[in-house]
Amino acid sequence: MHRFAVDPGSTDISPVSFHPVLWICAAAVFAVIVLQSVIYLRAIRKAASSANLTDEQVMGSVRRGGIAAIGPSLAVALVAISLLPLFSTPAVLTRIGLVGSAAFDVAAAGLAAQSQGAMLGGPTYTQKVFAIGFAAMTLGGLVWMLTALILTPILAKGDKTLRTVNPAIMTVVPTAAILAAFITLALTETTKSGVHVLTLLVSAAVMGLCIAGAKFLKKPWLREWGLGIAIFVALAAAFLATAK
Template identity: 30%
Template sequence: MDYLSKANSMYLWLAVSPVVLIVALQAIIFVRKALDSAKYADLSHDEAMKAFRVGATSAIGPALGVFVVMLGLMAAIGGPLAWQRLAIIGAAPTELAAANMAAQAQGVSLGGEGYGLLNFANATWVMALNGSAWLLTTALFSDKLEKITHKVSGGDAKKIGILGTGAMLGAMGFLVSNEINKGLKPGAGGIIVAAVAAFVSMLVLERIAKKIPKLVEFNLGIAMVIGMIAAVAYNHM
């Protein structure tokens, strides 16, 4: 059975719709509350609307970056689930990593050979539980975050940045090294080409972004596209 036929079924679209609609409703409520609160900041309605337009415009960059990554996620887990997850979390790399880890835990690659309906169901659980942990932590510990941050960092905010960066590098390094391992097999060199091309692209893009800060939000998506193009070109050589 092709799991994507189920992953993209109308029933699943209907199942995820309530969650997305709730998120849309929350967004509307937040906008209304923000506009109502403008008077407390001595902002006129026109000034508040102008600020809203500036914010909406500046969000286009991050949204496009997420959209590009989402295309890869949709190819692996289908449109409905990718739509729901990114409507709630909005962190495409995190959701992609969770789906990858769910597949690897069952000894298969995400969307690859042997990946079936049971693996897809496992991915939905891992992604949901991963997101639930964030929401639960936020609900229980948001008011204590400042105390915990101060205790861990000893008053040095730079340490928090170092710890967070180290954790992210470790997680992403684990995922990439597993993929490169697969690329060492005969006929799978495209995987290594994709990884190297994306890595080099990211280095170059980061340097360019120092001169063009707005490019930062696009870097991940652009690097992924370049990596995919490089792999396709290699496989057709």
């Protein structure tokens, strides 16, 4: 049924975003991570005694890592759920949940939509815009995988040129790039409509409160959950503002 519903101009993105092939790719990404974990765990257990580790200590570390990840994983799941209406389950599971991050993937898809003269989620958010946005965020994410694949062996050899990169470059450049990217994206939102401005400000304010609460009330979980809470409160504000 879905196959016949493919129409580049349709704003019902589900025939493309829930395409069986995307489900298969999502399952394949999960399978690759499981495969990697199995291979690594076997290798770690074999080498453990040589590094003065008992098997109990190795399995204890697996458990410890798992327990430490419960909070962050649930926080990521909350953010991922908020993005389901926009990107649908397969893309959200693989991009926001695993390889990528909400911040990068939403930014990448937004930039891609803009290149089509469209806006994510609005009346111009067609199957075609979704497809280009998904392709752009995935291809963009591949750059990280590629740099990790290329740079890791070089760094492992203790390459001198990379190690002697001026440490100032390593702090100034990423700080400047991240701040510039997200402040520009946030300001671009303000040019769309009054409700967009309201949503942006509510989201920023809630995040600010969560970070302040984490610091002054000594509740570190507030920082972890900040993004998810901010997104939902801001969307609720947008809903109330448009419901009138």
